[in-house]
Amino acid sequence: MRLRAAALCPRQSGNAEMTRILHRSIGGRLPQAAAGQGIFITDNDGRSYIDGSGGAAVSCLGHGHPEVMAAMRAQMDRIAYAHTSFFTTDVAEELAERLVALAPEGLDYVYLVSGGSEAVEAAMKMARQYFVEIGQPQRRHFIARRQSYHGNTLGALAAGGNAWRRAQFQPILPETHHVSPCYAYRDQRDGETPEAYAARLADELEAKILELGADEVIAFIAEPVVGATLGAVGPVADYFTRIRSICDKYGVLLILDEVMCGMGRTGTMFACEQEGISPDLVTIAKGLGGGYQPIGAVLLSDKVYRSFAEGSGLFQHGHTYICHPMAAAAANKVVELISQPEMLANVRMMGERLQAGLDARLGQHAHVGDIRGRGLFRGIEIVADKETKTPFDPALKMHARIKKEAMARGLLCYPMGGTIDGRIGDHVLLAPPYIIRPEEIDQIVERIGGAIDAAVRS
Ligand code: PLP
Secondary structure, three states, X not given: OOOOOOOEOOOOOOOXXXXXXXXXXXXXXXXXXXXXXXXXXXXXXXXXXXXXXXXXXXXXXXXXXXXXXXXXXXXXXXXXXXXXXXXXXXHHHHHHHHHHHHOOOOEEEEEEEOOHHHHHHHHHHHHHHHHHHOOOOOOOEEEEEOOOOOOOOHHHHHHOOOHHHHHHHHHHOOOOEEEOOOOHHHHOOOOOOHHHHHHHHHHHHHHHHHHHOOOOEEEEEEOOOEOOOOOOEOOOOOHHHHHHHHHHHHOOEEEEEOOOOOOOOOOOOOHHHHHOOOOOEEEEOHHHOOOOOOOEEEEEEHHHHHHHHOOOXXXXXXXXXXXXXXXXXXXXXXXXHHOOHHHHHHHHHHHHHHHHHHHHHHOOOOOEEEEEEEOOEEEEEEOOEOOOOEOOOHHHOHHHHHHXXXXXOOEOOEEEEOOHHHOOOEEEEEOOOOOOOHHHHHHHHHHHXXXXXXXXXX
């Protein structure tokens, strides 16, 4: 029997007659997840799936991890909730200490929220308030990149450059400005070196800052490795060092959104470590709680923190569930486990194995344009014509077909595409848990290969 939950839930499916849950799209029907163990999810019909995308790059430790569950139970026995206007908690303090110890140089303070969009909203407001505090209230513009995703609340949606997600909300979105993403597969010109490409993009950002008024820009926001809208697209060499110096030149803050690519996903705790730069603010979520609790965070630099501490003495923001003790207890254990050197080494090793397996199975495939990514964060871009990189007709929803075929083969992969800015095609994202073993990587390769073959044939 189906649960008649009077809840609003944002994920797809739900036969309207069978459920009261408003899912992301109405109609169709998804299986009910019944149990999870390790890298597997079992549905109510007893079918088992490899969680090859960790949901949406969330389940970094897999399901049913005994140590995380024990930490949550212990916290539940002590106290589940205390409001931040009265109390802090040892678990929240410990989590903040742990994150700061792991973070890139200079990120010394932590603001704990309940998810990725909340983290992005908080980071944007922090950046704005920073300039108010230091006497530059005229700064009002945010610059982000096209084909990016930063969340679904209004501020975060405005920052995102995904035309399809923005379309019907455009009239009510705060104004945000966009420049090109760093997307070598499609945008690096023939004969252009990665360095020259990076320089071209940095010039574009500088031109945008000057167009808006150098002393009117608050921040530039970008994902170090783009997840949901491009499918694990990392920057070319030099890109972020150039971006960092352009921001510094004009006193613009750099916000890096590591909600999807952070927390060990790319093989280092923070993806930006691989770029050799430190942002002023970084947002994290997803892997921070590993799916055990909803949690997100903003890490901020001493410079930003001091502007509040020595200014108004308050960050003018807040939600009822910030610093939630249950979420902090789960995240504290998750971060302790994923930051172990052997865990991150497994992410890198299994990530290489996944890339090599995908290259071998799909590298010559007539409809696979690009296979890319870092660590256990890999994207496959599907095209109608490999030579010209022409996407499939969006009406075919090739990404959704692949997801369906993958599920039929017992694999979960995260699909996206078709209608983004009308110019890129379909991709699927693979982001399995960090505890995955070599033979399980090989199964993912085999199943996704079969799913792509079947989807493009159908
Ligand atoms: N930022 C990035 C880069 C994301 O990928 C996402 C979600 O996919 C978000 C922000 C929003 O996070 P949430 O869905 O937890 O609100």
